[in-house]
Amino acid sequence: MSHHESNARGHDGRMVDRMLFFSDAVFAIVLTIMVLELHAPVVEHFANERAGSAELWDGVAHLGRLLFAYGVSFALVGMWWSIHMRVTRLLTAFDWPTATMNLVFLFTVSMAPFASSVLGENLRLGAAWQIYWGVNAATSVALTVMMLVVSRGGGKLLVGGMAGRERFARLLQAIGPGVGFSVGVYLAGIGEVQLSQWCWIFILPVMFLARLVWNPKKSVVE
Numbered sequence: 001m002s003h004h005e006s007n008a009r010g011h012d013g014r015m016v017d018r019m020l021f022f023s024d025a026v027f028a029i030v031l032t033i034m035v036l037e038l039h040a041p042v043v044e045h046f047a048n049e050r051a052g053s054a055e056l057w058d059g060v061a062h063l064g065r066l067l068f069a070y071g072v073s074f075a076l077v078g079m080w081w082s083i084h085m086r087v088t089r090l091l092t093a094f095d096w097p098t099a100t101m102n103l104v105f106l107f108t109v110s111m112a113p114f115a116s117s118v119l120g121e122n123l124r125l126g127a128a129w130q131i132y133w134g135v136n137a138a139t140s141v142a143l144t145v146m147m148l149v150v151s152r153g154g155g156k157l158l159v160g161g162m163a164g165r166e167r168f169a170r171l172l173q174a175i176g177p178g179v180g181f182s183v184g185v186y187l188a189g190i191g192e193v194q195l196s197q198w199c200w201i202f203i204l205p206v207m208f209l210a211r212l213v214w215n216p217k218k219s220v221v222e
Helices: 010-036 049-088 096-110 112-121 126-150 164-189 199-213
Strands: none
Touching: 010 049, 010 096, 010 112, 049 096, 049 112, 049 126, 049 164, 096 112, 096 126, 112 126, 126 164, 164 199
């Protein structure tokens, strides 16, 4: 992930930029850890070429599950980074409540490699999907709380402020994924593993509602 700079200047600017550089570093490390979990299958001992090939294909099939989990996790981490960036780049001032919530948010993001590994190794188990969707639901909640902190007081920390429809829309964008992932946790918990894999569909109407509430073209970001 490339870094992004804020609109803050002076001492606050340095503090905000340090916070954002640190955040980008965490995102980059998370993605690096996830890809390091992917190891090429190695066949060391086999009776003949056919047996060796069969064992290799078994290894590739297992790696396919890990690749699936990695691909989904990469997309989700990218989504969290994008939503996080769109608001934090508007910061004009630094304060510790925002920095604290940013750390809480990053903590949940840092759990992505663990959740991805659990899912990749146990793709058919409902508990694995509960853990996976649960971690991402926690990330959504942390991001929503961070949005509330950043936009408090009419968005006094942000360029142009933030209130009313825009604030509500951005909060919907942050909590929308959490709604879908919470549904996924519930479905996996009652044994509907296949249905839980489609929980992301519930995110779409929330995101659509956010766009209806607030037209991004009027934002200084979009």
